[in-house]
Amino acid sequence: MTSPTVGFVGLGNMGAALADNLVRYGFDVVAFDVAGPDRAPERSRFAADLAEVAREADIVVFSLPDGTVSEKVASEVAGAADRRVAHIIDTSTIGVAAAGRITELLTAAGIGYVDAPVSGGVAGARARKLAVMYAGTDDAVEAVYSVLAGLSDKIRRVGDRAGLGQALKLANNFLSATALAATSEAVAFGVRAGLDMKTMIEVLNTSSGRSAATDDKFPNDVLTGRYGSGFANTLMAKDVRLYLAEVREAATPDTVGATTEDIWKRFAEAEPGVDFTRIYPFIEGPA
Numbered sequence: 541m542t543s544p545t546v547g548f549v550g551l552g553n554m555g556a557a558l559a560d561n562l563v564r565y566g567f568d569v570v571a572f573d574v575a576g577p578d579r580a581p582e583r584s585r586f587a588a589d590l591a592e593v594a595r596e597a598d599i600v601v602f603s604l605p606d607g608t609v610s611e612k613v614a615s616e617v618a619g620a621a622d623r624r625v626a627h628i629i630d631t632s633t634i635g636v637a638a639a640g641r642i643t644e645l646l647t648a649a650g651i652g653y654v655d656a657p658v659s660g661g662v663a664g665a666r667a668r669k670l671a672v673m674y675a676g677t678d679d680a681v682e683a684v685y686s687v688l689a690g691l692s693d694k695i696r697r698v699g700d701r702a703g704l705g706q707a708l709k710l711a712n713n714f715l716s717a718t719a720l721a722a723t724s725e726a727v728a729f730g731v732r733a734g735l736d737m738k739t740m741i742e743v744l745n746t747s748s749g750r751s752a753a754t755d756d757k758f759p760n761d762v763l764t765g766r767y768g769s770g771f772a773n774t775l776m777a778k779d780v781r782l783y784l785a786e787v788r789e790a791a792t793p794d795t796v797g798a799t800t801e802d803i804w805k806r807f808a809e810a811e812p813g814v815d816f817t818r819i820y821p822f823i824e825g826p827a
Contacts, residue, residue: 543567546687547597547625549590549613550632551579553770554658555603557665558631558691559584562601565690570596594620599687602630606778607638614642618649627652627684630702631672631691633775635710635782637789639703652680655702656688657709659716662770668693673708675699710783716752717780718800720816723753724823727762731824738763761817773816777801777808 543566548559551573560581563569569584571577572593577586587593593600594617604610610632617625628651630642639655646653654676664670672695674681674688681688681697688695698708726749730740741763744754761767780801787794807822 544598544687545570545596546690547572547587547593547600548584548603549573549593549600549617550603550605551575552603552605553662554631554665555579556581557662558601558603558658558670561665561668561692562687562690567687567690590616591620593617594623594625597625599627599629599684600625601687601691602628602632604630604632604634605775606632607634607641607782610634611638611642611645614645614653618646618651625651627654627680629654629656629674629684629687631656631658633657633709633713633779633782634706636703636706636786639706643702652677652683653702654680654684654688655705656691657705658692659709659712660692660694665692670694671696673698673705673712675704676702707786710779710786713776713779714783714797714800717776717804718796719751720753720757720819721800721803721823723749723751723758724820727758727820728824757817758820761815762820767815767818769815769817771816772813773804773819774808774812776816777804780804 546562546567546569548569548571556579559569559571563581563583570587570593571580571584572587580586600617602610610630643653654674656672656674658670658672660670670692672692675698698704727737727740731737741754741758744750761769784797784801787797807819
């Protein structure tokens, strides 16, 4: 069976790493980003526009900032003249409602859609340890499975319709955002009380307070002063906002969620676009 040609749209921090994974996995990749070719992987081809991607690729992968952009790009790809693409994989975090709208748009155009948001950061993507939580119909999943496997070694089907991947990703990012904010408050308290931050993190990681924040974000980004996870606070604030919108639509509890949303909203407004691990100095405040 001939390997499909893969289009890739969106070469930001995560997208560039994922597109590179596909090239290294052996796919012929046609890449596009409105910012230009600078982040296109070596051995990929850079398309002049979305129409070229639609003409040359069998399967197109999106890595885009939000649902509005994903919906616009999906519409352009679906409407391209002499379109070749038959399936789209969306690794973006766009929310359940947007995934539903895109499903309807693409189904009407005869294009299969697989919702496949990712978690694990840019480092996880490069190490092929990124969690890819995908959902879609049996036919669509079967058609794109080899491309999903090219993205990461950790892929998991979570549902039989697009949107269920989004639901799980939003729940995951809400927990990540809450843990990082709560850990920042706890560490700020301990440091003000006279504890050494490194000692705190080491002990927390052998205790019941352990989380991805203590295990990864604090050792690698806060303690080192690197603050370079590759994920912006504005994106985390967007993800928490999407989560709360879905929670309120479902009429499930939102007490903790509302507090988490407020913290990330204030942080994103105060320092828009900085790495999300900088929430620690934001919460810590002046010494």
